[in-house]
Amino acid sequence: MNQEVKNEGFLDTLALSELPPDSQKSVFVRTTRVLLCNTDAGLFAIEDRCTHAFQPLAGGDIEDGIISCPKHGACFDLASGKPTNNVATRPVKIFKVRVRNERIEVDPTPVPS
Numbered sequence: 001m002n003q004e005v006k007n008e009g010f011l012d013t014l015a016l017s018e019l020p021p022d023s024q025k026s027v028f029v030r031t032t033r034v035l036l037c038n039t040d041a042g043l044f045a046i047e048d049r050c051t052h053a054f055q056p057l058a059g060g061d062i063e064d065g066i067i068s069c070p071k072h073g074a075c076f077d078l079a080s081g082k083p084t085n086n087v088a089t090r091p092v093k094i095f096k097v098r099v100r101n102e103r104i105e106v107d108p109t110p111v112p113s
């Protein structure tokens with residue numbers, strides 16, 4: 001049995017201790033850069049690529065489960081990837097994320113929007 005089948009398709013990223021509360025970290029999941037966010041609203045995995053002008057979302061302010069792109073201020077719901085203001089019109093891809101054995105794992109297949 002290969003590692004992916006054993007993990008139901010989820011791929012290992014970081015130790016949970018590397019992503020303390022109120023922090024974010026950009027990682028590669030296969031070839032996609034994914035921003036892991038540990039927030040008051042939970043743990044989220046969102047593509048680290050804004051749909052406005054394709055800049056990284058990393059470093060954006062997060063409040064009430066909404067991330068604000070540091071470049072021009074597009075806001076996205078971390079749970080759905082949908083834009084919450086009118087700077088961007090298209091959603092950002094989101095991914096299922098879970099913690100197993102103190103490791104953060106991400107499903108590399110985006111959640112259908």
Ligand code: FES
Pocket residue numbers: 050051052053054055069070071072073074087
């Ligand atoms: S690139 Fe994100 S708001 Fe423009």
